[in-house]
Amino acid sequence: GAVVSQHPSRVICKSGTSVKIECRSLDFQATTMFWYRQFPKKSLMLMATSNEGSKATYEQGVEKDKFLINHASLTLSTLTVTSAHPEDSSFYICSARALPAYTFGSGTRLTVV
Amino acid sequence: GQNIDQPTEMTATEGAIVQINCTYQTSGFNGLFWYQQHAGEAPTFLSYNVLDGLEEKGRFSSFLSRSKGYSYLLLKELQMKDSASYLCAVLSGGYNKLIFGAGTRLAVHP
Numbered sequence: 001g002a003v004v005s006q007h008p009s010r011v012i013c014k015s016g017t018s019v020k021i022e023c024r025s026l027d028f029q030a031t032t033m034f035w036y037r038q039f040p041k042k043s044l045m046l047m048a049t050s051n052e053g054s055k056a057t058y059e060q061g062v063e064k065d066k067f068l069i070n071h072a073s074l075t076l077s078t079l080t081v082t083s084a085h086p087e088d089s090s091f092y093i094c095s096a097r098a099l100p101a102y103t104f105g106s107g108t109r110l111t112v113v
Numbered sequence: 114g115q116n117i118d119q120p121t122e123m124t125a126t127e128g129a130i131v132q133i134n135c136t137y138q139t140s141g142f143n144g145l146f147w148y149q150q151h152a153g154e155a156p157t158f159l160s161y162n163v164l165d166g167l168e169e170k171g172r173f174s175s176f177l178s179r180s181k182g183y184s185y186l187l188l189k190e191l192q193m194k195d196s197a198s199y200l201c202a203v204l205s206g207g208y209n210k211l212i213f214g215a216g217t218r219l220a221v222h223p
Contacts, residue, residue: 034211043200043216044156093155095211101158102146102202102211109153 002028002098006105013084013112021079021108023094029074030096035067038091038107050077050094084112115139117214119201124220125191133186133217135201143204146211147175147186150198159186159199188219196221 003026013019031052036044049057056069068080081088093107116138125131144163148156162177174187201214
C-alpha cells in the first residue's frame with residue numbers, strides 16, 4: 001500500500017531556532033499534501049494544504065510566516081517551524097491521498113526548550 | 114462552518130460489540146472516513162463511505178446517512194488491542210480537505 005515517510009520522528013530544539021520536518025510519498029505522487037498538528041489527547045487540527053509548485057493554503061488562525069511550507073516536488077513537502085517557542089511543542093503529522101484513503105506519516109514529536 | 118461531533122470516551126468488554134456515532138455539519142461533502150489511532154502513532158485507515166449504506170470489512174463496519182449527517186463505526190468481537198482513539202473525518206472543500214472530529218477514546222476491558 002501507499003506509504004508516507006516523515007522525519008524526524010522526534011526533535012528537541014532551543015527556543016528561537018527553526019526546525020524542518022520532511023514528508024515524502026514513497027510509492028506514489030502527491031500534488032497535494034496536508035499538515036496537521038495534534039495536542040495530547042486531542043484530535044488532528046488541519047494547519048495547511050501543501051500544493052506542489054504553488055503556495056500553500058493555510059487554515060484560519062495559522063501563521064504562514066511561522067509555519068513555512070514548501071512543496072517543491074511531487075513526492076516531497078516540508079514544514080519549517082520558524083523561531084520556535086515552547087508553545088509550538090506538539091505532534092506534527094503529514095498526510096497525502098492515495099485513493100481512496102488518506103495515508104499519514106508517522107508524525108514528528110517537537111519539543112521546544 | 115464545520116462541526117463534527119462524536120462521544121469523547123467509551124468503554125466496552127472484550128468480545129462485545131460497540132457502536133461509535135458521528136454527526137457532522139460541513140460545507141460540502143465528499144465522503145466520510147474512520148481512522149484508528151493509538152497514542153503517539155499515526156492514524157490508520159479503517160473505512161470510507163461516500164454513498165448511503167453500510168460498508169463491512171471484517172470485524173469493522175461503517176454506516177453513512179448523508180441526509181441525516183450521520184455515521185457510525187461498528188466494532189464486533191472486541192479485542193484488547195482495539196483500545197485506541199477512533200477518529201471520524203469528513204472530506205470537504207475544493208482541495209478535498211480531511212477535517213477530523215475530536216475522536217472517541219475506546220477502552221476495552223477483559
